[in-house]
Amino acid sequence: MEFKVSKDFVAQIEQYVEENREKELQNLLDDIHYADIAEIMGELSDSEATYIFHILDSEKTAEILLELDEEVREKILKELSSKEIAEELDELSTDDAADIIAELPQDRKEEVISEINDVEHAKDIVDLLRYDEDTAGGLMGKELVKVNENWNVLTCVKEMREQAVNVQRVHSIYVIDDENRLKGRLSLKDLLTTSTKTPVSDVYIPKVDYVKVNTPGVEVARIMQRYDLEAIPVVDELGRLVGRITIDDIVDVIKEEADKDYQLAAGISQDVEADDSILDLSRARLPWLVLALLGGFITVKVLGLFETAMDVHKELFYFTPLIAAMAGNVGVQSSAIIVQGLANNTLSGSLWKRLIKEVSLSLLNSSILAVILIVGSHFLLGVTYDVGLTVSISLISVIVIASLIGTFVPILLNKFGIDPALATGPFITTSNDICGILIYFSIAKMILGF
Amino acid sequence: MEFKVSKDFVAQIEQYVEENREKELQNLLDDIHYADIAEIMGELSDSEATYIFHILDSEKTAEILLELDEEVREKILKELSSKEIAEELDELSTDDAADIIAELPQDRKEEVISEINDVEHAKDIVDLLRYDEDTAGGLMGKELVKVNENWNVLTCVKEMREQAVNVQRVHSIYVIDDENRLKGRLSLKDLLTTSTKTPVSDVYIPKVDYVKVNTPGVEVARIMQRYDLEAIPVVDELGRLVGRITIDDIVDVIKEEADKDYQLAAGISQDVEADDSILDLSRARLPWLVLALLGGFITVKVLGLFETAMDVHKELFYFTPLIAAMAGNVGVQSSAIIVQGLANNTLSGSLWKRLIKEVSLSLLNSSILAVILIVGSHFLLGVTYDVGLTVSISLISVIVIASLIGTFVPILLNKFGIDPALATGPFITTSNDICGILIYFSIAKMILGF
Numbered sequence: 001m002e003f004k005v006s007k008d009f010v011a012q013i014e015q016y017v018e019e020n021r022e023k024e025l026q027n028l029l030d031d032i033h034y035a036d037i038a039e040i041m042g043e044l045s046d047s048e049a050t051y052i053f054h055i056l057d058s059e060k061t062a063e064i065l066l067e068l069d070e071e072v073r074e075k076i077l078k079e080l081s082s083k084e085i086a087e088e089l090d091e092l093s094t095d096d097a098a099d100i101i102a103e104l105p106q107d108r109k110e111e112v113i114s115e116i117n118d119v120e121h122a123k124d125i126v127d128l129l130r131y132d133e134d135t136a137g138g139l140m141g142k143e144l145v146k147v148n149e150n151w152n153v154l155t156c157v158k159e160m161r162e163q164a165v166n167v168q169r170v171h172s173i174y175v176i177d178d179e180n181r182l183k184g185r186l187s188l189k190d191l192l193t194t195s196t197k198t199p200v201s202d203v204y205i206p207k208v209d210y211v212k213v214n215t216p217g218v219e220v221a222r223i224m225q226r227y228d229l230e231a232i233p234v235v236d237e238l239g240r241l242v243g244r245i246t247i248d249d250i251v252d253v254i255k256e257e258a259d260k261d262y263q264l265a266a267g268i269s270q271d272v273e274a275d276d277s278i279l280d281l282s283r284a285r286l287p288w289l290v291l292a293l294l295g296g297f298i299t300v301k302v303l304g305l306f307e308t309a310m311d312v313h314k315e316l317f318y319f320t321p322l323i324a325a326m327a328g329n330v331g332v333q334s335s336a337i338i339v340q341g342l343a344n345n346t347l348s349g350s351l352w353k354r355l356i357k358e359v360s361l362s363l364l365n366s367s368i369l370a371v372i373l374i375v376g377s378h379f380l381l382g383v384t385y386d387v388g389l390t391v392s393i394s395l396i397s398v399i400v401i402a403s404l405i406g407t408f409v410p411i412l413l414n415k416f417g418i419d420p421a422l423a424t425g426p427f428i429t430t431s432n433d434i435c436g437i438l439i440y441f442s443i444a445k446m447i448l449g450f
Numbered sequence: 451m452e453f454k455v456s457k458d459f460v461a462q463i464e465q466y467v468e469e470n471r472e473k474e475l476q477n478l479l480d481d482i483h484y485a486d487i488a489e490i491m492g493e494l495s496d497s498e499a500t501y502i503f504h505i506l507d508s509e510k511t512a513e514i515l516l517e518l519d520e521e522v523r524e525k526i527l528k529e530l531s532s533k534e535i536a537e538e539l540d541e542l543s544t545d546d547a548a549d550i551i552a553e554l555p556q557d558r559k560e561e562v563i564s565e566i567n568d569v570e571h572a573k574d575i576v577d578l579l580r581y582d583e584d585t586a587g588g589l590m591g592k593e594l595v596k597v598n599e600n601w602n603v604l605t606c607v608k609e610m611r612e613q614a615v616n617v618q619r620v621h622s623i624y625v626i627d628d629e630n631r632l633k634g635r636l637s638l639k640d641l642l643t644t645s646t647k648t649p650v651s652d653v654y655i656p657k658v659d660y661v662k663v664n665t666p667g668v669e670v671a672r673i674m675q676r677y678d679l680e681a682i683p684v685v686d687e688l689g690r691l692v693g694r695i696t697i698d699d700i701v702d703v704i705k706e707e708a709d710k711d712y713q714l715a716a717g718i719s720q721d722v723e724a725d726d727s728i729l730d731l732s733r734a735r736l737p738w739l740v741l742a743l744l745g746g747f748i749t750v751k752v753l754g755l756f757e758t759a760m761d762v763h764k765e766l767f768y769f770t771p772l773i774a775a776m777a778g779n780v781g782v783q784s785s786a787i788i789v790q791g792l793a794n795n796t797l798s799g800s801l802w803k804r805l806i807k808e809v810s811l812s813l814l815n816s817s818i819l820a821v822i823l824i825v826g827s828h829f830l831l832g833v834t835y836d837v838g839l840t841v842s843i844s845l846i847s848v849i850v851i852a853s854l855i856g857t858f859v860p861i862l863l864n865k866f867g868i869d870p871a872l873a874t875g876p877f878i879t880t881s882n883d884i885c886g887i888l889i890y891f892s893i894a895k896m897i898l899g900f
Contacts, residue, residue, distance in 0.1 A: 258708030266786030296772025322746025336716030
């Protein structure tokens with residue numbers, strides 16, 4: 001349990017590989033979980049990783065294959081023959097096997113599928129490949145235990161024993177009619193506690209949550225999370241049971257979605273990792289920076305409009321980064337809360353109430369900040385009270401406006417079907433910079449008159 | 451499945467409550483999932499919600515109680531007698547019951563516990579209350595199915611049937627010795643496919659993942675996610691089986707952790723929601739704004755140092771928000787990637803390699819941005835080439851430094867045991883503002899000489 005991949009351990013493996021000590025390697029890795037071996041293989045060179053892969057038995061390597069980083073997996077798959085890959089896939093559940101096949105080049109896909117021994121398994125995999133990976137169809141597996149509503153529990157248990165051989169974990173027993181349409185479920189508890197003579201139609205629970213094949217993955221995640229489900233059946237357009245999704249796949253969806261939101265908020269488009277190539281990383285980051293640069297051009301223009309202030313109150317220009325920073329921070333705070341509220345479906349009440357709340361909150365915060373600003377800028381920075389007051393009044397207005405932009409941009413984006421997490425990123429900071437500086441100098445001009 | 455809480459539905463419920471139409475309400479809510487009813491109750495007034503709560507049966511209300519927003523739950527619990535609360539808890543699993551009791555005031559806790567009918571259940575709950583909520587002990591429930599290694603499968607199945615009555619979902623069958631020490635597990639599949647005459651010691655799997663009672667919740671989440679576990683047993687200091695954690699509780703931990711990181715990155719401390727009170731929201735947001743304001747004071751000071759530039763190249767001051775914004779954006783991008791890498795444990799390779807990579811990436815991005823800046827500022831803003839070149843060279847330096855700060859601050863924080871997500875927030879933007887402006891004007895001074 002407490003095993004952690006250490007540098008020493010990786011070094012030892014590398015040494016064994018170099019010395020070709022197959023037996024020792026097998027012993028060493030025997031007790032190690034496949035997820036840990038996958039991590040170790042990520043640290044090895046391609047040839048070392050492939051060597052390791054070849055000396056382990058296929059039950060373990062199949063799981064390792066699944067856990068590997070996409071890049072490492074791609075390299076390993078290149079080194080394997082189609083027959084070898086097919087053997088790995090034979091060990092995997094249909095959804096996992098389909099995910100791996102989907103990564104292969106088109107011509108290899110067909111070769112590999114034709115090499116799979118278990119024809120039923122191959123058919124199921126091909127069936128799964130039809131679905132978009134971001135839908136319930138793309139997440140589901142074909143392994144499930146189902147019984148006909150017309151059976152009695154005795155027949156049921158017998159049939160189930162046979163079906164269970166192909167199923168790694170039995171979550172629910174689904175009940176179908178003669179047309180394979182989902183009718184309900186039998187709980188495992190029922191299985192353990194009901195007498196075997198009862199007819200299925202007497203004991204099954206007719207109310208069962210399900211999703212359709214084309215339900216988006218994030219929606220499936222929301223449903224399973226909200227209703228605390230560990231597995232959910234998937235039906236086709238005609239209500240026929242075609243697969244099931246288990247919570248472990250949903251955990252990955254939730255994690256990916258959270259990571260994506262976090263990245264969007266930080267101004268990184270596409271799903272990238274720290275270990276991706278420089279070009280990939282640049283592609284994900286540059287567009288946002290260009291946007292921010294163009295926004296910056298506008299701030300330059302805006303500041304140029306207030307050139308005359310420079311002769312009278314040049315210290316006003318010293319405060320521009322402060323004003324811009326405050327606008328940016330407040331905007332991000334406001335939008336982050338809204339983005340999360342939208343994602344978790346915890347936003348309630350009318351827009352009007354939200355507006356009043358947001359304005360009150362930002363008035364409260366900005367008033368406190370304004371006091372700190374007047375006092376601090378006078379004693380720490382030697383700014384005169386009239387300028388300090390001017391900056392403070394501007395600060396309050398800028399913060400109120402920034403929080404409104406931060407609140408309503410994500411709500412608006414969401415209305416138009418755009419991911420609101422976009423709004424927490426450079427988008428909000430840039431527009432708040434521009435608005436903030438414009439408001440700041442306009443107010444200063446009104447008060448100080450230049 | 452496709453039910454969504456609508457305004458009309460809530461309005462209808464409010465009307466029925468007002469007209470005291472109990473039967474109609476019961477019919478209306480009969481088919482609605484408890485999670486949905488919890489959401490509806492969040493929209494109702496306190497008295498309406500309490501009314502609804504009283505007319506539903508306790509099997510459903512117990513689950514509703516669990517799903518309610520903390521605030522709403524607090525109000526409902528105040529309206530219930532200790533006996534009524536105890537009845538709800540009788541319906542819940544031990545971990546959920548313990549979570550609810552933990553929210554009660556100290557004196558009510560004891561009253562409620564003494565009213566719980568099932569003594570075993572009460573004992574289990576009291577036992578769970580001992581553990582910190584962020585540890586495995588705080589997450590686990592006592593409901594599990596365990597068998598003695600010395601039994602045969604026949605005894606086993608008989609005992610299990612009895613135990614299963616108290617267990618909502620059977621995940622794994624744990625195998626213990628006479629001292630209650632965890633020895634291994636029996637899979638459900640084994641249960642379905644093994645003949646009943648086999649002795650347990652012949653069929654159980656001795657390798658079983660487990661966590662200790664004091665393992666932190668996030669670590670439990672990491673382990674269950676990494677090893678694709680749907681349930682994990684929890685042992686005490688002596689290796690005795692004391693509970694189990696199921697994946698649905700872990701899904702909540704993962705979600706909360708992701709939300710917390712996202713909020714920290716947006717400059718919001720504490721776990722707040724859009725619907726929390728203004729005072730709570732202010733408390734969570736104000737500290738970061740004060741920090742940013744103080745950082746802003748420093749930028750004012752720094753700009754003052756370059757006062758002389760104002761006479762010769764005032765347009766330099768127009769570019770300060772642009773430089774600060776770019777520094778901030780780049781810093782957040784860099785740190786977000788590192789924070790995620792740390793959280794997901796996908797950072798590999800030496801610090802040195804990471805340094806080279808980050809510098810290359812930021813050189814690549816900043817060079818492209820510099821070209822856009824020179825050309826754009828000349829044609830769009832009418833800036834002379836010497837100033838454009840100066841700003842561009844500064845921009846490149848600022849971006850490189852900002853990306854280094856963004857990369858290494860989270861790594862450093864993590865080394866010192868501080869949540870690295872802190873670094874993506876106002877902390878990074880503020881320090882990058884200061885560094886950025888200082889570097890910008892220093893380079894400008896060197897090149898343009900003022």
